[in-house]
Amino acid sequence: MDENLLNRVREALVDVSPIAEKRMFGGVCFMVDDKLCICVNSHEMLCRINPDEFEAALEMDGVRPMEQRARTAKGYVFVHEDVLGNKKDFDAWVNKALAYNKIAKASKKRSKLQ
Numbered sequence: 001m002d003e004n005l006l007n008r009v010r011e012a013l014v015d016v017s018p019i020a021e022k023r024m025f026g027g028v029c030f031m032v033d034d035k036l037c038i039c040v041n042s043h044e045m046l047c048r049i050n051p052d053e054f055e056a057a058l059e060m061d062g063v064r065p066m067e068q069r070a071r072t073a074k075g076y077v078f079v080h081e082d083v084l085g086n087k088k089d090f091d092a093w094v095n096k097a098l099a100y101n102k103i104a105k106a107s108k109k110r111s112k113l114q
Contacts, residue, residue, distance in 0.1 A: 001040070013038070018033055026041050026042070034106050035101055035104050038097045045078070048076055049075055049077060050096070050100045058077065
């Protein structure tokens with residue numbers, strides 16, 4: 001876990017409410033308004049962004065798609081810490097995730113009996 005990146009995200013989200021931290025995807029995820037917004041793992045930040053911006057985001061340096069079970073999760077991108085070094089770039093990604101969070105739908109709650 002990249003503690004420096006994790007602390008940068010915590011600081012960036014200090015005034016966001018409601019927020020909760022949850023262990024998921026091999027890291028720590030920040031749930032804003034009960035919706036996944038940003039996660040931090042070893043050397044990357046996972047951002048949930050507007051699916052309309054997904055393809056353009058993949059063209060950027062240090063960005064890759066999130067893949068689960070051989071399926072690309074459109075609207076979820078991993079951003080490598082190497083391209084998050086300056087505050088402007090870091091803030092841009094945080095702001096993209098927060099902007100989409102306002103209109104994103106929460107995932108369906110799973111039954112604990114499954």
